[in-house]
Amino acid sequence: MxxxxxxxxxxxxxxxxxxxxxxxxxxxxxxxxxxxxxxxxxxxxxxxxxxxxxxxxxxxxxxxxxxxxxxxxxxxxxxxxxxxxxxxxxxxxxxxxxxxxxxxxxxxxxxxxxxxxxxxxxxxxxxxxxxxxxxxxxxxxxxxxxxxxxxxxxxxxxxxxxxxxxxxxxxxxxxxxxxxxxxxxxxxLAPAPVVDQALLQELVTVAFSQRRKLLRHTLGRWLSARASDAAFDLQRRAEEVPVAEFLTLAQALSRQSTGA
CATH class of the missing domain: 3.40.50.150 (Vaccinia Virus protein VP39)
Incomplete structure (x- = not known):
């Protein structure tokens, strides 16, 4: 050059x-x-x-x-x-x-x-x-x-x-x-877990919005607003939750919204 x-x-x-x-x-x-x-x-x-x-x-x-x-x-x-x-x-x-x-x-x-x-x-x-x-x-x-x-x-x-x-x-x-x-x-990853990317991103953003608080104060309110009955332990902080559990929750919410 x-x-x-x-x-x-x-x-x-x-x-x-x-x-x-x-x-x-x-x-x-x-x-x-x-x-x-x-x-x-x-x-x-x-x-x-x-x-x-x-x-x-x-x-x-x-x-x-x-x-x-x-x-x-x-x-x-x-x-x-x-x-x-x-x-x-x-x-x-x-x-x-x-x-x-x-x-x-x-x-x-x-x-x-x-x-x-x-x-x-x-x-x-x-x-x-x-x-x-x-x-x-x-x-x-x-x-x-x-x-x-x-x-x-x-x-x-x-x-x-x-x-x-x-x-x-x-x-x-x-x-x-x-x-x-x-x-x-x-x-x-192939195959990658099938999940709604926008939903997962919103869920994870809410979960980590107040890292020091238990999830019931952040994600719990978000899930209640969606009338979700998905089984998920909210008595912990976001940083304690494995990736697989966030994915499972997002998949459950997708099924709920589509009535599947």
Whole structure:
């Protein structure tokens, strides 16, 4: 690439520069020719370059018009110049006629919305290897009873097998972020438990709205308003409830609403 690119704060740009970290991430991804690889935010190509060398072709999603223009000049790279939250990942998988392999160093200022956007397309994704703030990854992989266990844990563990792979310090980036980072592997579960995503999200949001209170004060009132008679122990806090129990409750509520 030609002239140096200045990181843009409004895009949350922090470029990965540590060769050892980059190699570890690429080995974890293990890209192969013929796979439908999609990178979110290629930036200056720290990951893009070694991934491209292994697979020969990939699609990049880049909002920064200057960087998008640079990537269009590279052989083997297809560019989607767009906000990632507007990208139709299911449609992209249909174009490839295979599930997507999604990789990327996600902009930390919108990482959670990106995760929920990808969640909508989980049925069309083979796996995701993404870098996020370490505290977000801690929340994603947390188990019940852990202080980090919450809405994000439940919503993602419903749909994915999650594994935290690497922890990365600020010094691996230019400019250095003010937080530690981590890479997480996300593999959609197949088959995934069938549940109404919007209902589950509302249920879980209510349950974790007041973490210190017993569920009878939050979820209990919400269930009463729905005239639900579903069996569920409300004499505990939300962080004590396993993902499977939230799913079972959501399924029971769906059956109740449809009269099934």
């Amino acid at each position: 030609s002239s140096p690119h200045v990181a843009r704060k409004r895009f949350g740009q922090h470029f990965l520069v540590d060769a050892g970290v980059i190699d570890g991430i690429v080995r974890a991804i293990d890209p192969r020719p013929g796979q439908a690889l999609v990178e979110i935010g290629p930036g200056l190509g720290a990951l893009t370059q070694p991934v491209l060398e292994r697979c020969g072709a990939l699609t990049v999603i880049e909002l920064d018009r200057d960087l998008a223009a640079r990537w269009r000049q590279r052989q083997g790279v297809s560019v989607i110049e767009s906000d990632v939250l507007k990208v139709d990942f299911a449609g992209l998988a249909a174009q490839f006629s295979q599930p997507l392999r999604v990789v990327g160093n996600l902009p930390y200022n919108i990482s959670t919305p990106i995760l929920f956007h990808l969640l909508e397309a989980a049925a069309h994704i083979r796996d995701q290897h993404v870098m996020l703030q370490k505290e977000v990854v801690d929340r994603m992989v947390a188990s019940p009873g852990n202080k980090d266990y919450g809405r994000l844990s439940v919503m993602l563990q419903w749909r994915y097998r999650l594994e935290s792979l690497l922890e990365i310090g600020p010094e691996a980036f230019d400019p250095p972020p003010r937080v530690d980072s981590a890479v997480v592997r996300m593999e959609p």
